[in-house]
Structures are given as structure tokens and as C-alpha cells.
Amino acid sequence: MIGCTCAVCRSADPRDQRLRASVLITEDGVQYCIDAGPDFRQQMLRAGVIRLDAILFTHAHKDHVAGLDDVRAFNYFSGKPMPLYATKSVQRAIRREFSYAFDPRNTYPGLPRITFRTIDNAPFSIGKLTILPVRVKHAGMPVLGFRIGDLTYITDANHIPPRELKKISGSRILIINALRKEPHVSHFSLEEAISIARQVRAERTYLTHISHQMGLHAEVESELPSDIRLAFDMLSIELPE
Template identity: 50%
Template sequence: MKLTFLGTGTSQGVPVIGCHCEVCQSLDFRDKRLRTSLHLEKDGKSIVIDTGPDFRMQMLRESVPRLDAVVYTHEHKDHTAGLDDIRPFNFSQQTDIPLYGSPRVLNQIKTEFSYVFAKNKYPGIPRVLINEIGNLPFDVMGIRFIPIEVMHHKLPVFGFRIADFTYITDANYIAPEEIDKIIGTKVLVVNALQIQPHISHFTLEEALAFIEKIGPETAYLTHISHRMGMHQRIQEELPKNVNLAYDGLKIHS
């Protein structure tokens, strides 16, 4: 399974508009972070987790030729706003694109993109197939996803385990029964917003403690704010098996 970090930034991205901090002014490409999203390729299938506001740029940057499905973690705009840009895939593939999300997430998408679901549809709008998911494992194009419910302050959010790979974003608490689903993961991705405490995201310290509890062979940090600090500086301080992810990073699991 090939995995590409399409974006590793927080809801505002990095650089932040109008900010003149050293991270936002950095010339290191690893300090340029689009909104968080992941591209998964397995058995000839192409699946994206979350279509944030930068979805179009991410697809162009990575030259993604095909999209078979989209899986959503939750309904916040930095994870859904780019849905309209699946249209070129509709045209080139002549297929509807399946969307997978909880009923709450799909209802929010139906509200925000109401024209997609209108009875009398405008020509050229996105064509989608709705698939509700819950806490039970589900298949996407023959690929098994195990949902992991985490808390984003008071909002339930899904992370996903696919074989020996687990992807978690927008979490600040994970219940013991959900942690049990993660144990045995070889490659773990988890959010680490910044060093200072935050109401709805793991800090760097909290993310590292969680990684130590799970004990993966390799871990990657994502959903990173400009307040985290310079990529090179933070990377030098991390344990050997932990990496600060960056946009465009490709790994295999």
C-alpha cells in the first residue's frame, strides 16, 4: 500500500495569511502545509481520505490520474470543502464517485453541497454515491477499513486502520476500547497541532505519549500548526521512529 500525505497542515494551512513568524516565512518546502488529507493506493485502487479546500492543488501536484472513492473523517470545512473538485474525475472516468462517511458527516455534506443532491440537477455538478458508515469495519473497493472513533473536543471523529496502518487526525482523546483497535499497528499517523495545550488537538507531547503507548515501528505526525516550530528543528528532537510528516511525503505500508 502506497500512501501520500496530500496535506499536513491545520485548518488555516501554513503559512497562515498575514503571519510573519519564522515558520510562515520559512523557505523550507517542508514548512509549507496544505490542509490535511491522505491519498491511498492499493491493488490498483485510488482512495482519498478527506477533500479539504486544497484538494484541487493536491491532485494536480501529485498528478493523481484516478479517484475511486473518498472517505471522510468528519465534517469540518478543512476536511470537506474541496468536494466540488471531484468533477474532473467524474468526466474522465464516466463514473459517480462513492463517498463514505458517518450519517452526521454525510448530512452536513448534503447541506453544504445541496446542489449536488437537488432533484433537478444543474449540468456538470459532481456525481456521487452516498455510503453511510458506522463503528463497524467496512470495505472500500475491496480494501478493509476499521473505524476508530476519537474525540475532537466534543465532536466524535473517525480515524481508520487499514491492515497494519492507522491514520488519526483531529483528536485530543481516544477511549481505551478504541485504542485496542490500534494495538499492533506498524505504521501510525496521528495529529500533533503544536507544543502548547489545545482544546481539541493533541499537543506534541501528548502525541508522543500516545505513540509510545501504541508502540508502532514507525510513526508520523500530521495536522501541524505554524506554532509547532520549524520542521528541521522539531524533527531533530523527535525519537528515531517518529517523523514530522510533510506535504508530498510518500510512504509504504
């Protein structure tokens, strides 16, 4: 965190040095990511991504959309607009925040080019994979999580309604947000995230969207059950068969 001198922010452990929450999914030659926050450009460069087929959005908070302008590089090489999978309300926010990209009078050739694919709470497909949206709550704000086969990704939630919890039940891998140990108004705490993992009966759970207030990666992880791990930047996970 800018300006912070706590043990986590000064830590030399690379697992304590985090960019914004995002995930890149590669399956059978199709590659897409979930969210494009302020670190999107750096994350794409760091992961050596040379082709991106789509971006899925969970919600329109700045830490999940602010990097969208940098899809220009993918537009440049593919010659195509970037498909964005988002709810109508996220689309409205993106149109507002990146209004210059939607202004028909703006003919500057370096504009990001995007095309929307509307999603709601119904399953949709990218490539061969079917993706099941999961509607969770972020201090009252609707946020989409995604179940992709036996992997579920949920960020920025502090509540999962029972019907949605049923949809993710039995996911073998659960990636879920846990901000810190203390409760928070819009994010699961460590204890709450573990309770969701137990209800889902996930084989392995990775915690994401972690704040520096969580404490040092090595110390926190040593206190956790072996099936609950803290995610870290550049962590790579095999999708269960």
C-alpha cells in the first residue's frame, strides 16, 4: 500500500508483494482473464500474455476495471475489438468511465476497441468451457463470481446467498476473497472465507484479494489448515479434470 511501512509492505518475500486481484484462464488454446484492474498492463507483460480472447468482469469497482485502456495493445495485434463479458450495469459503468472510447466523434486511431457480451446469472461459454455465473454480494452491491468446471473464482464478496452457494457446492478448487482477519463491511474476513470453503466442501481453497492487514504470507499460512492456502501473484493452478 502506498505510504505504508508495515511489515508486509516492507517484506522481501515476493508472496507479500501483490498487484490487484485477477486471474488468467487458459484452456485448449483459448485464453481470457477475469477483471482488468489498474495493474492489467503490468500483469499481462509479467505473465507474457501475447493473445487475449476475452475479459470477464466481476463488478465495476476501479480496482477491477481501471486498466481497460490497455486492451489497445491486444487490439493492435489481433485487429479486432476485445470481447468484454459483463452485466448491463457493469457495461454502463465502463461506458461512463471510458466515455472517450465510445464517442463516435472521437476518431483517434489509438482508442481501445471493445465489444460487449451481456451476461447475467445464466451459464455461457467461451471456447469449449461453460462458465456458470454466481451472484454474490459486496456490501449490497451485486458482484459476479464464476464457476468454471470444478473451479470457482469469487472476489469482492461478503455474502453468498444460499441458492448461489448451492451452485458452487462441490467445486474442487475454490478461490475466494479474504481481506484480513478482522471483519470488514464489504469483504469476507479470513474466518468467513474459511467457513464458505467448508460449506462448499472444496478440496483446496486459495484466498485472494488480500490486504496488507492480513499479515505476513508465511506467518498467516502457517496458521491455516493445509487445504486453505493464501494465493500469491503468478500462482498457477491446474484445472481439475
